[in-house]
Amino acid sequence: MKPERHLSPSDAVELAPSFHFRWEEPQKAHVLLYPEGIVKLSETAAAILETCTGNPSIAQGTCELQDRYGRSDLGASVLEFLELAHAKGWIRVKS
């Protein structure tokens, strides 16, 4: 699936409808559940998804992550991961 356009830091993103994101105790990981699919997320992937879908913009989500990990250089890798998630149809741009 090809997304219509690239994401920008000012975009607000949300989980695509029918996707569920949650912590699973048996797997000790965050998982993404959707029609016919399961993805087990790495800690970083889960943190990016959680903060960026939970903030008014990708940029604000990135700030929260940088505060959490005491870093100041996460912008590019956050955007890179979100592009991937967008291409896979996990997230969409809020209109």
Add this chain to the structure above:
Amino acid sequence: MPKDGSGLSLDGLGMPLWLVVELTYKCPLQCPWCSNPVDFNKYRNELSTEQWKSVLAEGRRLGSLQLGFTGGEPMLRKDLEELVAYADKIGYYTNLITSGVGLTPERLKALKKAGLKQVQLSIQACDSELNEKLVGLDVFDHKIAIARAIKAEGLPMVLNVPVSRYNIDHTAELIDLAADLKVEYVEFANLQYYNWALLNRSELIPTREQLVRSEAAVKAAREKLGNKLTIYFVVPDYFDTRPKACMNGWGSIHLTIAPDGTALPCQEARLIKGIEFPNVKEHSLEWIWKNSPGFNKFRGDGWMKEPCRSCDEREKDFGGCRCQAFLLTGDAANTDPVCSKSPHRHLIDEIVQRASAEDRSCGKPLTMRHHRTAHEPAGE
């Protein structure tokens, strides 16, 4: 069923991530390729509502996440809504796999309210005449109406097309139908030849030319429709040179419970003779999954024979399908005969050649799935 590219090449950490419950083998339709056992009549004592609930609860404790309600026709169970509600409450992502017969707008609303997440609806043709010929009943208009009702409820939906020589030439029209119904996914499930489909194989198998045309139609539609519709195309393995990575490996992430409570590593596994599969009425699901001989029989690669044993592709396809190996070579531990390295590959080539050579007009009639045509319960 899990689709290609659905993130399934995933390590289940030894957990049965996918739980499939076949609530009943009963079905009003008579598809001559039905994957249910040819002696389905033998298994009449279905689990009760309470027994299903305890299976679901145990499954969650073992780490199951995706749950498929199937059959037979799961809509025949009056307690479906109750089971969906329970499954949703304990954290499953619930999928309903149905022919649509028995599904009404009222039940659909109740299922949605119970927490149902997704519906897979099977459709066999794009006109009512052919559809009736293939399933034995005139249900096409109902299927279309219920497909629209599912979308009106806002549920994501897969349209499943079981593909045979009868409908493969309508690939483009079926895609148009899916697009018109605004479903998210359409799946062309080229038939797998077990049980009823094996019985009718010579009449159902398409020719290579048909397959090539169908794949081209899919490719053209993907280019035209882009993001709007995801088209899964399950290549018929007889026409391939490598087997499918069946079930992601035996006892790896899939657990099926048959109507009578028999636990199986895949829906077809009970056709393999000589393996005793455990029943949830007698054992805990944990013992079944972790310790039962049936589930351990083909786990890992210790059981493999040559050529698989020393093949560097064995982690990719796990030697293929055990059921197919059993049905076509008589030994479930053999390499899946679809593999070009298998000493039995000529069996597959002969079947494919015969499919192309046969005169289509004088074939034998299809044996419809029906209790009258069902095999007698053996030894009971």
